[in-house]
Amino acid sequence: MRPWLRWLRRLFLLGLSLGLLGLAAAAAVLWTVWPQLPDVSELRRVELQLPLTVQSADGKLIALFGETRRYPAPIDQIPERVKQAFLAAEDARFYEHEGLDVQGILRAVWLLVSTDRARVPGGSTITQQVARDFYLSNEYSFVRKFREMLLAIKMERELSKDEILELYLNKIFFGNRAYGVAAAAEFYYGKTLDQLSLAEAAMLAGIPKFPSSANPISNPARAMERRNHYVLPRMHELGMISAEELAAALAEPNTASPNEPKVEVDAPYLAEMVRQAMEERFGADALTRGYRVTTTVRSADQNAAVAALRAGLFEYDQRRGWRGPEGHIEHAASLPADALARQVGSYVALPELRAAVVLETGPQGARLLTARDGEVSLPAAGTRWTGRSPAQLLKPGDVVRLRTLADGTLVLAQAPQAQAALVSLEHETGAVRALVGGYSFALNKFNRATQAQRQPGSSFKPFVFAAAFERGYHPASIVMDAPVVFRDRAGNVWRPQNDKGDFAGPMRLREAMVQSRNLVSVRLLDAIGVQFAQRYITQFGFSPESLPPNLSMSLGTSSLTPMAMTAAYAVFANGGYRVEPYFIARIEDRNGQVLEEARPRRACPACGGVGGEAAGQPAVVDGFDFGEVPRPLAAAGGEASTAPLPPGPDELAPRAIDARTAFMVRSMLLDVVRRGTGAAARSIGREDIGGKTGSTNEYRDAWFAGMGGDLVTTAWVGRDDFTSLGRGEYGGRAALPIWIGYMSAALKDVPVDRRPPPAGLVTVTINPATGALLPPGTPGGMVDYVKAEDYDRMLAAGLGSETPEFEEKAFDIF
Template sequence: MSKRGEQLQNKGARGGRRAATERSAAPDPGGSGPPPPRWRLWLKRAFVWGGALALLGVVVLAVAVGFAASSLPDYATLQATQPGQTIVIRARDGRELVEIGPSFGEWLTYDEIPENMTNAMVAVEDKRFRSHFGVDPVRLTGALIEGVTGSRARLGGTSTITQQLARNLFLNNNRSLDRKAREAVLAMALEWKFSKEQILELYLNKVYFGGGAYGIDSASRKFFSHPANELSVEEAAIIAGLVKAPSQYSPTADVQAAIGRAQVVLGLMQEQGYITPAEAKVDVSAVQLKEQAGQNSVRYFTDWVLPQLDIILPETYEPIEVWTTLDIGMQRAATAAIEANTPKGAQGALVSLDRDGAILAMVGGTDYVASNYNRATAAMRQPGSAWKLFVYLAALEAGYKPEDKVTDTPVTIDGWSPRNANGRNVGETDLRTAFAYSINTVAAQLGNEVGFGTVASMARRFGVNSKIDTYPSMVLGSSEVRVIEMVQAFAGISAKGVAVEPYGITKVTGASGEVLYRRENPGKSPAVPDYVVAGITDLLQAAVQTGTGRAADIGRPVAGKTGTTSSNKDGWFIGFSSGITTGVWMGRDDAKAVPGLQGGRAPAQAFAAYMRFAVKSRPVEQFDVTLELPEWQLEPDEEAMFGSPEDYYYIDEQGNMVQPGQREGGTDPFGPDAPPAASQDFLEEATGGSLPQNQQRPPREPRRAPPQTVPAKPPEQ
């Protein structure tokens, strides 16, 4: 092709391309127009994929719910399921003290449940219960918004009644996302398998209302003393209001809080059309609540007993009955004695043991509801002069006797100078008086003499397990101990010196009556000899008869000891009579001084008030204070000759034994013709040689040998 032809061809091609470009730029009436923006394309893709994923999620959720529904137990099984273990605690006479753990009452069918009760529960817990499928989308959306914004505008929780039932039946209270997801699946499974009426029936018979009460019937009996099918609208409002916080709104713990919560429930019932405005204005404060008789002080004892079940029983979840040593009458008397005698602003505690260590009464404070801290078993306090029990026990074991003379005089031990409470010294006195009047200087001298470690060891023998210091001041009770330990020690003296162990459980039985545990009485040997027990009982009795414990006199023999710490921070009296040992402590929890508090006053008075009741049906027992000392304590130089010398054998200057009434000439038993104690041959053989000539006697007529002889000591080998 020529050059001119190539130019024309190229020009034609460029023109064709330009024409094509112009055609593409020109509007096309029959075409689709320009492509959409990219964001629209991605939105379309997200919608498609999101729909697909949502559909897949629905399918997975439906499969999970269907699988969960197929795995759920049947209705009868769910009805029979009981969470937790019921424990009934009984007194020594078999009467019920308290029921701990779940209490279920009677099962009520949906038709038997009062309509006011179902309406109250739905109104306050789940107002869309009858329309949702187990999970409330409105609540769930609100929860999501709250999570993003941090708002707290919602009045209710996210869990529906069905979700709460699922949690109570199958899950725990963990607030994790995993638990919430499983809760939602199980709730929808419950809705799939059971009707709304069945779900509500299960819920109202199993939900927890506090105080161990599960289900509305148990709650109604606990709080109002009648079954749930008799609930009034105001009573139903009180019970429905408990679900949110059973301990906070319990009518037995805070009546005003329970009433205020019930008013909220009534307002919601009116708002949702269940009751009229007139019905919503009922006087909730007029509801008659069940009196919680005996629950105030007896709970100190049951709180102490229950943890012991973990030790004495194998693991079991069946209902059990615990038979205890507590005497209901004595417990009431102990409670009254503490309430009547404890100084204002102070606390009081009492422990009473039978002669074998069985706890008859225990009071851990003046008001269990106000403070459940058990001062009888947990509080560590200085015992003051009550500790002198161990000082004098050690002294008696070391050889002292109650009538031995001691001297009340100023004393200093390792830089420590104790003084008496009255600031005076009486000089010479006896051990009995020093103990009865709690003379500190004498106790310090005795403790120093026998050894402070010996005193601590004596306390250990009688059951004191708390830390004991061995500084000189320990003899006056500077080491802190528990009330129950001191009572245990005094009970050992009452038990003739055999250390006792406090116990509160005699047996445990299962649901069918079989015995799961029975206490065996451990045999123990005396911790101190009989004469020590007699001596210390003598001293303890003197302390009540003539000493600091005179206020503890109850008209029959009592042995005991007072205790008062510095600045009147603690007051004690511990004693025993007719086999019952009781200890009383009073003081403030913050260890501040209590004006006028002394062991010989309020504590001794409370002891007497209780013991008069405790021993009234027991025979009067006199104390055995006769000292039968062991041979090593009999003084060898305290000998006396009784009768006439003529009635005794005795040895003359030559070693000859003279028989009674045999005297030479009838006058001189030491005369030259007195008979020899042994023959000369025997004496020579015994001494290993011939007797000196000046000791030999001329032969004389043989005489009959005496009936007894005193052989000479054989020669050493």
């Protein structure tokens, strides 16, 4: 044998041996690795991350929570043209290969051998990409690639081609937090998949290669190049589109723009409450498992609450006068318009208030530039509320705020210095119908509706009066509106005063409520005992710790939240029942399956004592036994339940106070609106409107809490730093307009709540000066209500008793 043949034979045998060894090694590796591969059949049951959706009771979007935008689409709902675009861009032979594209692999190997590049394109099929996205990292190594290829083969054996393609199209990242082709269509074009044009589908198909750096928003030029020079020509080359379709698609411009989900209900404070409650219930997965939460708020009511609150704050701010420009841009006249617009755009965004820089002023008004709308004209009437003309107020370069009124008029405005909150509940169930925690959630996430502990002032007086009605007082009882001095053991003296510093002498409790007389409330609390009143008032849901154990409690020195006040007023509105505020009506999973649904305990005035009368216990105050007093219910502080849903299917709410007491207090609150400090609320035009104003020392807090129709609502205005709102900013001036604005809208077409007195309540005629009984029909007599047992006592006392003496008294308090 010739030498060269011998060497050839040896090389052949060596190569064969090495090949067999390689095959053996590969078989050994395959034998070892294959059993360790995950069970890919579980991909049929995989749950892709979906955001938490929060919506109103009528199905309007409030918020989406989660890092991912994704709307999974079944493969049969993805248009053929969209599928073709992705197949052309990523894996044209997808329906032909068995998970691995041999041509692509050989091309990648050739590039590795023939070039010095560390990474080469090609070789990864759609199946391999799915395997990598679900099971592997993006590490670039031969080991990872080998596992990816094995997984692809295994997936092709376990899953159908359509199942794999569906996983791919719903999993891939498109930049801007959009995952899946449906979310990408929504974000970049504001369209559903069936609404996409050929050019738009091709644009989306070109994104996954470089989702962050070459999407049509971050880098439109590069995205257009990939669409026009790769995806569309590739579709034509593969016979997926005609030459005419190619030409038309190439001519279509880039129309992509950010399309965030349209929020239809302005309720960010409520949305945050839902997020916290869901995380407490389901953990961190609550934001990624596609839960849909339906809240109790109604979109129209919530939007009306936001509008009323902002209007009230703007009105208050105008009363306090113009504070001057928010800023100033030097040499504004010499700057280009685009540079000037950028500087204006850097000012913080405020709801309903646009930042604008003054360009020039004149007799007819002022010309300004805004970042979004360009040049605008402010008419002279737009500064009328300041008492000065635009030329007197402004100069070129000043940065100010502009507000557009409902009729389109542009007016000068400024950021409110005060804050406000509004809570509205259905008094029968405790369902939150509207909740606003401040002027702007974006500026400050502190929820004043549920977190701000503020003094309620005179709006707390109805609870003191209710406690007195349990101790034999009634609306016609006479209490002195006269000076009183209290001294403690240390010699400190307290001289409570009425707001105007005057004294009215003997006064019926009904009239004292209408006129909000402080001295009557103080004397009344002193008469019934602080400890008794404190224990009684906890039945409205207040914690004992929140109620000061002294006579100042009668003037509203407790620290309470607007939510707590609203829940407590619901007891008067619903006939004496304690309902728990709640805001989540239903929780569904990603498939629409209802996981939990609210079944609140309801107030039921027609049910008598059913629903859990509070157990009695003796009340001993300062050594005196006042007999039985209802045991306080478990206090929740008046906050909306932190658990997502309240307990109790079809249960009745527990009774908090006597139905007769609730009726008498409610009738007095109706009088406060008819002829007292809440008279402005008569503008709503309903006879069932009642409530109480509240103000605190130095005008730090302004309140109005009340009811009407099926709602009980509280509005509060104050400053976060507890400084004064300004002289004269009472509850009836600062808070009541917000309450009126909301209730006027919320009670539209709601039937008037007319209710008869409950059993055991007697309608009587009394002497308005003395509170004594008069024969029915007596001229000058007034009709009022008393409990049956109190009526018997009044009869025993006789008709027409004398007027009490009017004098100042001093008391020692310990």
